[in-house]
Every structure is written in structure tokens, then in C-alpha cells.
Amino acid sequence: MASNYDVTKEEIEEIAGVNPLRCMRCGRCSAACPSFDNMKYHPHQFVAMVENGEIDALMESESSIYKCMSCMACIERCPRQVQPARLIEAVRLAVVRKQGQNHLTPDDIPALLDPDLPQQALVSAYRKFTK
Amino acid sequence: MVYSYFPGCTLKNKAKDLDAYGRRSAEALGFTLEEIPEWQCCGGVYPMNKDEIAVRLSSVRALAYAKDHDQELITMCSACHNVIKQVNNDMAHDEYISEHANNYMKSEGVEYHGETKVVHYLEVLRDEIGYDKVKEAVRNPLKGKKIGAYYGCLLLRPSDVMAMDNAENPSIIEDLIKAMGADPIVYAQRNECCGGYLTLEDKAIPEKRVKTILQNAKEQGAEMVITACPLCYYNLKKHAEGTGVEVKYFTEVLADALGVKEEN
Amino acid sequence: MQRIGVFVCHCGTNIAATVDVEAVAEAAKSVPGVVFSADYPYMCSESGQDLVKESVQKYNLTNVVICSCSPRMHEKTFRKAVESIGMNPYMLEIANIREQCSWVHKDKEEGTEKAIMLMKAACAKATLNTPLTPGMLPVTKRALVIGGGIAGMQAALDIAEAGYEVDIVEQKPTIGGKMAQLDKTFPTLDCSSCIVTPKMVDVGQNDKIRILSYSDVEEVKGYIGNFDVKIKRKARYVDEDKCTGCGLCTEKCPMKKVPNEWNLELDTRSCVYIPFAQAVPKVATIDPRYCLKLNKGTCGICSKVCGVGAINYEAKDEIIEEKYGAIVAATGFEIADISRYDEYAYGQSPDVVTSLEYERLMSAAGPFGGHLLRPSDHKEPKKIVFVQCVGSREEESCKGGKEYCSKVCCMYTAKHAILTKDHYPDTDIYVFYIDVRTPGKLFDEFYRRAVEQYGVHYIKGAVGKVTPHKETGKLEVQGYDMILNEQMHIDADMVVLAAAVEPSHTARRMATMLTAPMDNNDFFTEAHAKLRPVESATAGVFLAGMCQGPKDIPETVSQASAAAAKVIGVLAKDQLVGNPCIAHPDELMCNGCSQCAGVCPYGAITYVEKEFRMPNRTTKMRRVAQVNEAVCQGCGACTVTCPSGAMDLRGFSNNEIMAEVDALCL
Structure with missing residues (x-):
């Protein structure tokens, strides 16, 4: 499959340490996902689409990769140790590792601050959204 | 120790x-x-x-x-x-x-x-000190107080690594609540995500999550929820308005019960 | 001088595709002692066996080496063949070039090389083989059936039908097992108790069958034809012979708050109890955990009201010892612990139940007399969600789930849906499934009926979270529909979980006593997956029902009858042919250290003081090992333990094994 980003499914699988072939299509990840309605592609689709090599579509879907809460519900409730959240993370990393692709920049921060916002929120968002 | x-x-x-x-x-x-x-x-x-x-x-x-x-x-x-x-x-x-x-x-x-x-x-309290000892050390029992534990995701998941408690029906905080003399309120949403760092991405997401969580806590009878996570604390507190549920750190309530809570 | 014949089997392409069988046969020709070799497509076929027999006669062979599949598969076949022409069957040797060679190699050159080595090793051993004659063992013509569920009852009835005595050991106060707890059976919707209770009565009334209920097997010693078994008869504090089952004691017992395991603790029972109306034997049992008399010395009402004086608070557990010729393991199953799947809120709401609990809720003999009510508020549920595969088809590393499919859930869930819709047509039913598995006669038709005729909503997908709501009394089910690719929220009144089945927790202990192998899931392993599916690898132990793997009632009954046929086959013989490959000590080398007796798992080794002739016409008393040939199973543990090399195994002597090793290594 031609890719706009030169990212292969093998790379995604390797970054994630996940083998999508373990999936048995039960859908429990997407049933558990608390961010389901925010995402275009859902946890089980990440598994199936990585298996099919449809990496570009996933990388282009901001509404999918930046709406995962990393809450690990899909990991916890998967009966086959597939760990869909790791695939979402790997796709997100493949995007933000591209030059100029940081989803959050220091310039964005002041507008986001409020007096109670814990440092943890900033640190976490930085880890998730930037390189 | x-x-x-x-x-x-x-x-x-x-x-x-x-x-x-x-x-x-x-x-x-x-x-x-x-x-x-x-x-x-x-x-x-x-x-x-x-x-x-x-x-x-x-x-x-x-x-x-x-x-x-x-x-x-x-x-x-x-x-x-x-x-x-x-x-x-x-x-x-x-x-x-x-x-x-x-x-x-x-x-x-x-x-x-x-x-x-x-x-x-929490594990030290449960496994090393023991909740019986905690109970003995309580000076101000929180009698009649109905408190829900809010675990969030990070304490328990992934359970094969964290291995702290049953990730789907935990009791480590509930048992602490009991030891402090209060009534623990069990509600199913206590281990569902608050929205976490997405507060920086789209405030509406944690808002919706928190409403679901706190409404569940409230209808099961909780007046207060306690947590060990500053980000959960922030999200919960930020969107607690209208739910009538108080949000606190577990250590604050513990210090209160032990009689060592002074003004910071 | 030995004259060895080597016969190399192609096994179709099973061996020939990975091993150059002709090259193996050719290589055999240069092995010392080999005077004939040949290859053949199917050596186990009649013509293949004829080839072996004719060659033995034509070339005056003294030993035969067959290069083929595992000896577990066809050693018997070939031994019988050579015996038919007068050769001692123990002069035959098998080289396993299939399971241990062709099936595990891909490269033909490597495969061939290894096959030749295995052939040479077998020839080296064959050279040293000596004729062996098995002894004869007597047979105790009685059978033991462990477990009184439908599997155990069927096996016992069939064995008794053939005229042999059978004891059933059942740990519960009554026989009947899980089948007695079911409401209806799929796909015919027969009333389960209407078909199982007559069977229980048949068992109870059969002269040849003795029911040892409320009992446990404590120890099993011996071997096929001659098992010595200790059985613990737990104190039930009620004399079984005197009790008439009138039930007066159960009515008058003041301790009524005991969780009722018969109804899966959905209601309570009295402390002195008869599990259910059709129990067999219909006698009362006192639950010692709750009895006021036993624990506090008060009460004593049951004793006062009993008209026949059957109550005995002084009763003690009793051990009885019995002899049997064969044993059927029918230990059954339990519902797996699902506490780690509490995203379904089983531990948080009484209205989330397992499927077996749902059976009790629907049953006319259940806690609500057959009126389907939900446990929390005793209201009729209007919307029910069924969740499939709870704990089944899970990797063990995920919450300790079961990797296997529990097999019966798809069908019983369709049954639950149909029965519920039949009685309460306005109920909305959702079934979340991964796959609907319905292989079986009239099974898929049954499932389709649930969908097409009854309008049950089958949703390909899963449930991710169940949130009980106190105010509304609803269970909010967060599910996922894979066909619509939508997350959905259903406000249900009840949630029913198809929890995995697992072997009885007593199975492992039982298997250890029986020295019967089990798999990783604690299911008993059959002697051969295809051809000996009702036998354990341990001679004289047979398997019936769920203890061997998930199965439904007709499969269980079939297996039980098959196991009974095997038992009858053993009991019908007056004597059994023993195994001649057993241990024997060289008394001159034995120094009486007792290490062999310590490792023998069968207790076959004892020690005697024996007089030995010494130089100059003197004698000396020495302590030496002795092997009970009837008890020895030929496992060889003693031979490797013996520090002086005195213990040896016939048919697998130290010399023979070393010759094999030499042939491989030198």
C-alpha cells in the first residue's frame, strides 16, 4: 500500500510491541472505551487497520489519535492481550515524531493554563502530544 | 519501616x-x-x-x-x-x-x-500497617460520612503489572474508608477514566466523563469522593459543580481522621 | 546370533514427505545383525503386517524393528502380528520416525539423517531384547464411579445392567449433579428434572448400585483389576438407614438462614436439610457449620421431632475400605470464578447473575417457584442483556481466564432467551456474542428460532461496562455493536453472564490419587485424543462427562455409556494380562539401601532378609529389595535411583538403553 508518510505496519507493530493477529474480533476494547464517541476510529479498528496496513488513514485521523485518554480500559478488558492503546500510542508517536508535527507547542500553553491545573496535566499532555 | x-x-x-x-x-x-x-x-x-x-x-x-x-x-x-x-x-x-x-x-x-x-x-496502609491498626489510630472517626473511592485508571491498570487489587471491583480504598469510621459507597464508575490530560485538548470530554462518574457516586449515596491522583482531583473538582459531591485527596481525609490535620 | 528385520513405513506422506524412507531401509542393510530391510506405504495395514510376518518366516528373523509412528499408536498392532506367527512380541522394537522425526522436521535431508539414527538405535536395543512373558492378574468384579451427576449415574446404570456391582461416591448429600439444577434442556426444551429425577430413582433402586453420598474418595492404591480405595463417609449426623425423608426436622429447624447451595445461594434453607424434593437418597443432613447443637450445645429440636430417632449428634466421619476392578472418573464441572470480570458488576448488583443462577431463577423448584423475578426487588425484568464468553476464550495471562470455549453457553443462552420470551413475550432480550457456535443436531435451527421467531436481539460485539443505578434500579450496559460500529447504552433490568465452566476443584486431587494425567486446565486427559477418548492413560481408569472437557448432556451420556462399556470389558475378564516390562533387582548387587522403595509411586517394592551363600561354604543374611510384580507399573523410577545399579527394568534394561544411546552417540 502506498503511504504518504513512509510508516509501515511493521514499524507501528514494533513501536507498540503489539501483534494484531492475537485479536479475535470480540470488540470488548471498543465496548470498554470511555472516549468511543470522541474518536473516528475506535480501538478495535486500530487493531484491524494496522493489521491491514491502513496506517495513513489512522495517522491522518486527529480525532482518533488525540482523543485517546490512555486509560488502559481496552488493555485491561481485552481477553487476548492485544493492547489496542499501545497501537494508538504508536500511531500518535509516528505522527508527532515527524518534523513540525507537534500537536501541542509552548505557545499554546498560556491560553490553556488555569490556576488549579496540576503540573501532571501539562507533563502528561506534553508526553502524549509532542516530541 | x-x-x-x-x-x-x-x-x-x-x-x-x-x-x-x-x-x-x-x-x-x-x-x-x-x-x-x-x-x-x-x-x-x-x-x-x-x-x-x-x-x-x-x-x-x-x-x-x-x-x-x-x-x-x-x-x-x-x-x-x-x-x-x-x-x-x-x-x-x-x-x-x-x-x-x-x-x-x-x-x-x-x-x-x-x-x-x-x-x-495505600498498599502500605493495607499490607504493612494494617487497617486494624489504622482503625485504632483514628482519633476523629468520620462517623456516618458516606464516602466513595475514586480510583481512576492509573492505580489499578494494567492489573497484571499493578497487582494492587481487583481492577474491576477494588476495595483497597473502601476498606480504608471503613477503617476511618466512615461508610464506603461502592459505585461502578469508580474505576472509569476522568478524561485525564484531555483537559488540555477538549474540556468537554473530561466534563462529560466527570458528570457520569459523580452522578453515579451521588446516586449510590456518596457525599464525597476521595482520590490519590492530582489530575483526577482537578478534573473531578472542576466539573463537580451541581453534583453536590465533595472531592478530596485521600490523605486529607486520613489526616483528619487521625487527628493530625492542621491548616497548611 | 540375532537376525534382525527392519521395516520402514511411509505412513502415506506423513513420514515419506520428510524422510527418504528408501534410504533408511537401505542404510539398515549395513547395520550389524540386520539381515533384511524393506519400506512400505502403510506398514500397519493388513498387507503391511503380512509383509512383516512373511519376512520373519522367510528370513528366519529373531528380531523385528519397525520404523513408523509412536509406539503408543501401533506397538500393540505389530506385537500381535509377530505373536501370531510364534515370535515373542517383546522381540519387536519400534523406532518412532513420525512424531519424533518427520512431523517435527521440515528439511528432508535432516529428517532422513535423524530417521536413520533412530533406526540404528532401535536395532542396537533389539539385539539385546529377550523374550518376556507377562503374568496374569486377578480381577475384582466391582466398579467405582466417582461423581453422581448425569455422567456418573449413566455409567453406573450401564455397568449394573451388565450384572456388576457399582459404588457411586458423591460428595454432596444427593446424586443428580448439575443437571438436576437445570430448568430445561436444549434444543428440545425437555424439563431437565423430569428426565433426570427418574434416572436418580433408577440408580437409587438398583440392587447392584450402592450410593455413597456425602462422601469423598480419600486414597486410591493398586492397579487395574485390583484397586484398593479408601472412602470417607462424612458425618451427616442423620442415620441414613433410619431416616425416612419425612422432612419434619427440616421444617422445625430454627436455623433457617443458611445459604442454599442448591439454589446457588439465591435463597436460604434450614440447617438440617434435604437439598430438594427429589433428592436421592432422600435423607436429611445436618450442616455442621450452622447447627446450634453441634456448635453451642443448645437447640436439639431436630432430634426431638424425629419420629424414628435418626438424628445422631455424636456421628463421626468414617473411613471405609473397598476393592474395585475399574474406576470411572465423573467429577464434573463448576462455574468459574468471575470476580475479576467485575466490569460486568456481578459483585456489585444482585441483578447481575450467572447463567446457572438464571436456570434456578426460571426453575419451578427455584427460589421464586418458576416466576422469573430479579433478585434485588422481586420484579419481573423487562429488559435482559446476556453476555457471552465471560472468562472463556481468554488468554490465561488476562485475568486468569480459560483459553478454551466452554461449548455449552451459546446453546443455553439461546434456550434462556427462548424460554424467557415464551413466558414473558414483552421482554426485550439482547445477546452480546463473539461468535455463535452451534455445531450439533438441531442446534443452529434452535438458535435461528431465537432470532427469527422470538426476535431476540443478537449483537455481534461485547459489553465493556455495567453500571448499576440505585435510583432507577437499572443496570446501564455499555456495549459495542460491531456491525453498526456503534457504542450503545442499554438500561437493562438484569444482566446474565455466560461464565466459563471449569473442572471440579476436586479433580486435581482425584487425578493425583488415580495417577491419571490432566491438562493445563485440570481436565482429565484421554489416553488417545481420537481413538481412546473415554480412557485415561492409567489402565483401569475411565472418563465420563465434563471432567474430560466441556460437553453437553447427550455427549456426556454417550461418553458415560462408552466408559461403562470399557469397565464391563475389564470386569468381564477373570484374569488380566499383566505388563512384563517391570522392575527386578539383581540381589547380588542390591545393598538394601531402600532408596528404590522411597521413590516407587505404587508401593511395589518391599525388603526381605535373605540368606546368601558366601565363599568357603559360609552364608550371610542380607537385606534385599523385592518387587511385587502385580503392583509394579514399569515406570523405571527405581532403576535410575538405585545407586548400585541393581534395579533393572525388563524390556528396558540398563544395557538396552545404553546400547541405544551408544548407537546414537558413537
Whole structure:
């Protein structure tokens, strides 16, 4: 499959340490996902689409990769140790590792601050959204 | 018992309460938190990938420090606990990560393979001190107070690594609530995510999550929920309006019960 | 001088595709002692066996080496063949070039090389083989059936039908097992108790069958034809012979708050109890955990009201010892612990139930007399969600789930849906499934009926979270529909979980006593997956029902009858042919250290003081090992333990094994 980003499914699988072939299509990840309605592609689709090599579509879907809460519900409730959240993370990393692709920049921060916002929120968002 | 204590960034700033009340309570219960000197921020979230080593090193340094001092590593913040415990697991079981991390650490004269035991403050209360002892130490029993535990995701997941409690029906905080003389309120949403760092992406997402969580707590009878995570605390508090549910750190309530809560 | 014949089997392409069988046969020709070799497509076929027999006669062979499949498969076949022409069957040797060679190699050159080595090793051993004659063992013509569920009852009835005595050991106060707890059976919707209770009565009334209920097997010693078994008869504090089952004691017992395991603790029972109306034997039992008399010395009402004086508070557990010729393991199953799947809120709401609990809720003999009510508020549920595969088809590393499919859930869930819709047509039913598995006669038709005729909503997908709401009394089910790719929220009144089945927790202990192998899931393993599916690898132990793997009632009954046929086959013989490959000590080398007796798992080794002739016409008393040839199973543990090399195994002597090793290594 031609890719706009030169990212292969093998790379995604390797970054994630996940083998999508373990999936048995039960859908429990997407049933558990608390961010389901925010995402275009859902946890089980990440598994199936990585298996099919449809990496570009996933990388282009901001509404999918930046709406995962990393809450690990899909990991916890998967009966086959597939760990869909790791695939979402790997796709997100493949995007933000591209030059100029940081989803959050220091310039964005002041507008986001409020007096109670814990440092943890900033640190976490930085880890998730930037390189 | 003396522990190597990893406070984490937020406990030094926005979540000073979580830290201060925790320290005081520890003193009252007879265990000591010895802060790891020059600890570095854990990163807030565990890197769910196989190929980033540097982001794990702050955890490895803290873990190696605890190992050198023959102490268990204790945390109060759920996020630090989650990151450090998962990295510890990597160091013990993931050859690639362990080898590469140790290569980095060589220059600091550190070799580390997951030897340190990572415990959360709650585990110390339950397993070391024992809730019976906690109960005996309570000076101001929170009689009749209906408190729900809010676990969030980080304390319990992934359960094969965190191994703190039944990840789908935990009781470690409920049992503490009982020990403090209050009535624990069990509600199903207590281990569902608050929206976490997405507060920086789209406030509407945590808002919806928190409403679901707190409404569930409320209708099951909770007047208050307690948590160990500063980000959960923030999200819950921010969107608690109208639900009538109070949000507190577990250490604050504990300090109150133990009679060591003074004004910070 | 030995004259060895080597016969190399192609096994179709099973061996020939990976091993150059002709090259193996050719290589055999240069092995010392080999005077004939040949290859053949199917050596186990009649013509293949004829080839062996004719060659033995034509070339005056003294030993035969067959290069083929595992000896577990066809050693018997070939031994019988050579015996038919007068050769001692123990002069035959098998080289396993299939399971241990062709099936595990891909490269033909490597495969061939290894096959030749295995052939040479077998020839080296064959050279040293000596004729062996098995002894004869007597047979105790009685059978033991462990477990009184439908499997155990069927096996016992069939064995008794053939005229042999059978004891059933059942740990519960009554026989009947799980089938007695079911409401209806799929796909015919027969009333379960209407078909199982007559069977229980048949068992109870059969002269040849003795029911040892409320009992446990404590120890099993011996071997096929001659098992010695200790059985613990737990104190039931009621004399079984005197009790008439009138039930007066159960009515008058003041301790009524005991969780009723018969109804899966959905209601309570009295402390002195008869599990259910059709129990067999219909006698009362006192639950010692709750009895006021036994624990506090008060009460004593049951004793006062009993008209026949059957109550005996002084009763003690009793051990009885019995002899049996064969044993059927029918230990059954339990519902797996699902506490780690509490995203379904089983531990948080009484209205989330397992499927077996749902059976009791629907049953006319259940806690609500057959009126389907939900446990929390005793209201009729109007919307029910069924969740499939709870704990089944899970990797063990995920919450300790079961990797296997529990097999019966798809069908019983369709049954539950149909029965519920039949009685309460306005109920909305959702079934979340991964796959609907319905292989079986009239099974898929049954499932389709649930969908097409009854309008049950089958949703390909899963449930991710169940949130009980106190105010509304609803269970908010967060599910996922894979066909619509939508997350959905259903406000249900009840949630029913198809929890995995697992072997009885007593199975492992039982298997250890029986020295019967089990798999990783604690299911008993059959002697051969295809051809000996009702036998354990341990001679004289047979398997019936769920203890061997998930199965439904007709499969269980079939297996039980098959196991009974095997038992009858053993009991019908007056004597059994023993195994001649057993241990024997060289008394001159034995120094009486007792290490062999310590490792023998069968207790076959004893020690005697024996007089030995010494130089100059003197004698000396020495302590030496003795092997009970009837008890020895030929496992060889003693031979490797013996520090002086005195213990040896016939048919697998130290010399023979070393010759094989030499042939491989030198």
C-alpha cells in the first residue's frame, strides 16, 4: 500500500510491541472505551487497520489519535492481550515524531493554563502530544 | 519501616495537600517517608511503546536509588506510581528496554533489573500497617460520612503489572474508608477514566466523563469522593459543580481522621 | 546370533514427505545383525503386517524393528502380528520416525539423517531384547464411579445392567449433579428434572448400585483389576438407614438462614436439610457449620421431632475400605470464578447473575417457584442483556481466564432467551456474542428460532461496562455493536453472564490419587485424543462427562455409556494380562539401601532378609529389595535411583538403553 508518510505496519507493530493477529474480533476494547464517541476510529479498528496496513488513514485521523485518554480500559478488558492503546500510542508517536508535527507547542500553553491545573496535566499532555 | 519516597512534580506544587497530609499521617502511623534526593519527574504517563528509553530513565534512577538504600519505593500520586511500577516491570521483564536503559545508566554507575519493590501509600496502609491498626489510630472517626473511592485508571491498570487489587471491583480504598469510621459507597464508575490530560485538548470530554462518574457516586449515596491522583482531583473538582459531591485527596481525609490535620 | 528385520513405513506422506524412507531401509542393510530391510506405504495395514510376518518366516528373523509412528499408536498392532506367527512380541522394537522425526522436521535431508539414527538405535536395543512373558492378574468384579451427576449415574446404570456391582461416591448429600439444577434442556426444551429425577430413582433402586453420598474418595492404591480405595463417609449426623425423608426436622429447624447451595445461594434453607424434593437418597443432613447443637450445645429440636430417632449428634466421619476392578472418573464441572470480570458488576448488583443462577431463577423448584423475578426487588425484568464468553476464550495471562470455549453457553443462552420470551413475550432480550457456535443436531435451527421467531436481539460485539443505578434500579450496559460500529447504552433490568465452566476443584486431587494425567486446565486427559477418548492413560481408569472437557448432556451420556462399556470389558475378564516390562533387582548387587522403595509411586517394592551363600561354604543374611510384580507399573523410577545399579527394568534394561544411546552417540 502506498503511504504518504513512509510508516509501515511493521514499524507501528514494533513501536507498540503489539501483534494484531492475537485479536479475535470480540470488540470488548471498543465496548470498554470511555472516549468511543470522541474518536473516528475506535480501538478495535486500530487493531484491524494496522493489521491491514491502513496506517495513513489512522495517522491522518486527529480525532482518533488525540482523543485517546490512555486509560488502559481496552488493555485491561481485552481477553487476548492485544493492547489496542499501545497501537494508538504508536500511531500518535509516528505522527508527532515527524518534523513540525507537534500537536501541542509552548505557545499554546498560556491560553490553556488555569490556576488549579496540576503540573501532571501539562507533563502528561506534553508526553502524549509532542516530541 | 523507612521508605524511599518519590513525591512527583505535582505534589511539590498544586497537590501540596496530598503530600503534606500523607507525610503527617505516615508519621502518626509510624512509618517514614524518606524523600529521594534529586528525584526527577516521572513524565506523568507511562510510555506505552517499546522504543523510547530516555523517558524511562527518571524512574530507573529513583528505583536504583531505592535499591541502593535497600528500601521499598513509595509513591502517593497515582500517576507516579503507575509510571514507576510499569517501568520497574519493563526493567525486570523486557530485555530490550532493560538492556538499553542499563546502557544509558552505565555512565552513572548504575545497573538495575527491577529489584526494587514499588508500593503505593495505600498498599502500605493495607499490607504493612494494617487497617486494624489504622482503625485504632483514628482519633476523629468520620462517623456516618458516606464516602466513595475514586480510583481512576492509573492505580489499578494494567492489573497484571499493578497487582494492587481487583481492577474491576477494588476495595483497597473502601476498606480504608471503613477503617476511618466512615461508610464506603461502592459505585461502578469508580474505576472509569476522568478524561485525564484531555483537559488540555477538549474540556468537554473530561466534563462529560466527570458528570457520569459523580452522578453515579451521588446516586449510590456518596457525599464525597476521595482520590490519590492530582489530575483526577482537578478534573473531578472542576466539573463537580451541581453534583453536590465533595472531592478530596485521600490523605486529607486520613489526616483528619487521625487527628493530625492542621491548616497548611 | 540375532537376525534382525527392519521395516520402514511411509505412513502415506506423513513420514515419506520428510524422510527418504528408501534410504533408511537401505542404510539398515549395513547395520550389524540386520539381515533384511524393506519400506512400505502403510506398514500397519493388513498387507503391511503380512509383509512383516512373511519376512520373519522367510528370513528366519529373531528380531523385528519397525520404523513408523509412536509406539503408543501401533506397538500393540505389530506385537500381535509377530505373536501370531510364534515370535515373542517383546522381540519387536519400534523406532518412532513420525512424531519424533518427520512431523517435527521440515528439511528432508535432516529428517532422513535423524530417521536413520533412530533406526540404528532401535536395532542396537533389539539385539539385546529377550523374550518376556507377562503374568496374569486377578480381577475384582466391582466398579467405582466417582461423581453422581448425569455422567456418573449413566455409567453406573450401564455397568449394573451388565450384572456388576457399582459404588457411586458423591460428595454432596444427593446424586443428580448439575443437571438436576437445570430448568430445561436444549434444543428440545425437555424439563431437565423430569428426565433426570427418574434416572436418580433408577440408580437409587438398583440392587447392584450402592450410593455413597456425602462422601469423598480419600486414597486410591493398586492397579487395574485390583484397586484398593479408601472412602470417607462424612458425618451427616442423620442415620441414613433410619431416616425416612419425612422432612419434619427440616421444617422445625430454627436455623433457617443458611445459604442454599442448591439454589446457588439465591435463597436460604434450614440447617438440617434435604437439598430438594427429589433428592436421592432422600435423607436429611445436618450442616455442621450452622447447627446450634453441634456448635453451642443448645437447640436439639431436630432430634426431638424425629419420629424414628435418626438424628445422631455424636456421628463421626468414617473411613471405609473397598476393592474395585475399574474406576470411572465423573467429577464434573463448576462455574468459574468471575470476580475479576467485575466490569460486568456481578459483585456489585444482585441483578447481575450467572447463567446457572438464571436456570434456578426460571426453575419451578427455584427460589421464586418458576416466576422469573430479579433478585434485588422481586420484579419481573423487562429488559435482559446476556453476555457471552465471560472468562472463556481468554488468554490465561488476562485475568486468569480459560483459553478454551466452554461449548455449552451459546446453546443455553439461546434456550434462556427462548424460554424467557415464551413466558414473558414483552421482554426485550439482547445477546452480546463473539461468535455463535452451534455445531450439533438441531442446534443452529434452535438458535435461528431465537432470532427469527422470538426476535431476540443478537449483537455481534461485547459489553465493556455495567453500571448499576440505585435510583432507577437499572443496570446501564455499555456495549459495542460491531456491525453498526456503534457504542450503545442499554438500561437493562438484569444482566446474565455466560461464565466459563471449569473442572471440579476436586479433580486435581482425584487425578493425583488415580495417577491419571490432566491438562493445563485440570481436565482429565484421554489416553488417545481420537481413538481412546473415554480412557485415561492409567489402565483401569475411565472418563465420563465434563471432567474430560466441556460437553453437553447427550455427549456426556454417550461418553458415560462408552466408559461403562470399557469397565464391563475389564470386569468381564477373570484374569488380566499383566505388563512384563517391570522392575527386578539383581540381589547380588542390591545393598538394601531402600532408596528404590522411597521413590516407587505404587508401593511395589518391599525388603526381605535373605540368606546368601558366601565363599568357603559360609552364608550371610542380607537385606534385599523385592518387587511385587502385580503392583509394579514399569515406570523405571527405581532403576535410575538405585545407586548400585541393581534395579533393572525388563524390556528396558540398563544395557538396552545404553546400547541405544551408544548407537546414537558413537
